[in-house]
Amino acid sequence: MSNRRVVVTDCPGGPLLVRGADEVVGIDGTAAPVERAVVAVCRCGRSDRLPWCDDSHRDRRRKTKT
Amino acid sequence: MRLPQPCGPLSEGVVETLRARPNGPHAVPEPRAMGDVTYPLTDRDFQLALWILYELHYRGFDDVDDPHAEWDPLLMVSRAALERTFEHAVRRLVSETPDEAPALEDLGDTPAEQVTAALVRMTARSGPSDVAQFLHRRATREEFCSYLAERAVYHLRESDPQSFVLPRIGGAAKVALAELQYDEYGGGRPDRLHQALFARALDSLGMTTDLAPYVERATGATLASVNLMSLFALNRRLRGAAMGHLAAFEATSSLPCERILRGARRLRLPDAVIDYYDEHVEADAVHEQLAIRGICAALVADEPELAPDVVLGATACLAVDGLAGEVLLDGWRTGRHDRAAG
Ligand code: FES
Numbered sequence: 001m002s003n004r005r006v007v008v009t010d011c012p013g014g015p016l017l018v019r020g021a022d023e024v025v026g027i028d029g030t031a032a033p034v035e036r037a038v039v040a041v042c043r044c045g046r047s048d049r050l051p052w053c054d055d056s057h058r059d060r061r062r063k064t065k066t
Numbered sequence: 067m068r069l070p071q072p073c074g075p076l077s078e079g080v081v082e083t084l085r086a087r088p089n090g091p092h093a094v095p096e097p098r099a100m101g102d103v104t105y106p107l108t109d110r111d112f113q114l115a116l117w118i119l120y121e122l123h124y125r126g127f128d129d130v131d132d133p134h135a136e137w138d139p140l141l142m143v144s145r146a147a148l149e150r151t152f153e154h155a156v157r158r159l160v161s162e163t164p165d166e167a168p169a170l171e172d173l174g175d176t177p178a179e180q181v182t183a184a185l186v187r188m189t190a191r192s193g194p195s196d197v198a199q200f201l202h203r204r205a206t207r208e209e210f211c212s213y214l215a216e217r218a219v220y221h222l223r224e225s226d227p228q229s230f231v232l233p234r235i236g237g238a239a240k241v242a243l244a245e246l247q248y249d250e251y252g253g254g255r256p257d258r259l260h261q262a263l264f265a266r267a268l269d270s271l272g273m274t275t276d277l278a279p280y281v282e283r284a285t286g287a288t289l290a291s292v293n294l295m296s297l298f299a300l301n302r303r304l305r306g307a308a309m310g311h312l313a314a315f316e317a318t319s320s321l322p323c324e325r326i327l328r329g330a331r332r333l334r335l336p337d338a339v340i341d342y343y344d345e346h347v348e349a350d351a352v353h354e355q356l357a358i359r360g361i362c363a364a365l366v367a368d369e370p371e372l373a374p375d376v377v378l379g380a381t382a383c384l385a386v387d388g389l390a391g392e393v394l395l396d397g398w399r400t401g402r403h404d405r406a407a408g
Contacts, residue, residue: 011355013186036253038245040352048324055320055351058190 015040015053024051069127070118070281074111076100076148080118083141084130100147106155106290107389113289116152117219117281119145120296124226149297156294159389160381170373177370178363184377185310185358188384189317197391198322200398201329209398210333211271216394218273218280220292221264225250227295228312234305237368242360243309246316246353260349263342270336285397287390294386298379306372309365310379313357318384319350 009017018024019038023031032051040053047054069085072078106112121127122136135141173183194202201213229247232240252258265275281289298308327343366373 009355009359011359014355015351017352017355036249036349036352038249038352038356040348040355049348052348053351054324054347055354058317058321 011040014044014057015042017041026051067121067125067127067276067278068129070114070278072111073114073282075102076111076115077118080115080141080144083144084118084127084132084135100151103151106151107159107386108286108290108393110286110289112148112151113286113293114281116145116148116293117289119148120293120300123230123296123300124223149301152290152293152297156297156382156386157378159385160378163381163385165381170377177366177373181366181373181376182358182363185313185317185362185380188377188380189314189354194321194325195318195388195391196395198325198329200395202325202332203329205329205333205398207333207335210329210335211273212398213394214268214271214339215273215280216284216288218264218268218277219284219288220295222261222275222277222280223292224260224264226261227292227299228308230299231305231308234302235309235365235368238364239309239361239368242356242364245360246312246356249349249353258345260342260345263338263345266338267336267342270338285390285393287386287393291386291390294382298382304375304379306365306369306375307379307382309357309361310376310381311383312379313354313362313376314380314383315387316350316353316357318387320347320354323347323350 004020006018006020009019011017017038018034018041021034021039023033024039024041025031041051042053042057044057046056048056069081072081100112103109103112119141122130122141126136132138167184167187170180170184174180197213201210205213225247228243232243232247235243248254250260252260252262256262268275295308295311298304298311323343323346327340327347330339330343362376366376
């Protein structure tokens, strides 16, 4: 890609949409490779797939685990 | 794909017409036969007739020789008659949907804010569907397969209806829809095409990837849920509804996919099945934001008069998909539902 602009879009109450990034680095230094054109980075901390949003921010009730 | 077996006068009329020799006399499906249709949303014959007519605009049928069938004026007359009845029933269902939502004007200052708030609000209310919970906790392998068979009618054509909307909208909304569709279509990788992921899931379970048998066993309500997307996408005047439908569909997909994924793991289904649902948890969390904020908000910023249609499409999606889910659950409950195809 020639257009290397990285754009972050705010989704209030939900994730950040990130376009054009190569990886997202977690606090422990683990780098998650970006594998789609746009990714949603979790901001609520409730996702089971950090750093990615898995829509858990919508689920007001406690999460059930199997 | 071959033509599916008809199941009543309306679908028979359509199939007979399509089988007729090119330039031969056309048996126009008789719109008056629709007088017998009491509830088009669950009427299998009605929905199958419409589905077959719509499919002419997608991949078509190997056993239809007439290459002009797609735009045959007489078939168009039949399609329009079926669509009128269908749209009327959908609008009625929407108007009967209990709605405590505030008026659009009270949800924000601009049409974009209003529509965003309305879509977030209406999709937040729906928890994981009963179908997803059933698949998560209780479904047998057979019932899980029957779910895949039912959904195959959509997933083997996944995202195709919405592609018809691309030339019908402009600006930022068009760009966002293209971005979403690019992801649905594999992001440049043919092996990640979502339709292909689903076909692989079917294949891994020894189920056919031919659409016709699934169409023949799908309930009327499932066919209606797929026809609804074509109705909105193939009529330019309904482009707002098409995008509202997409937003509601994506916004209510991620959490159920997570449940279904856990159900597939519980049943130790093949990796291809896991992969399909796994991909959709993450993808649809992105698509939801793209559809609500990128597409619908931008669309109504551009064409404010479409705001009520966006809400209509979203409400119709939740109502009709809800109906299809209920019918499916009823089938499982009574144990009458056919077991896995293929
Ligand atoms: S922001 Fe969506 S799961 Fe955290």
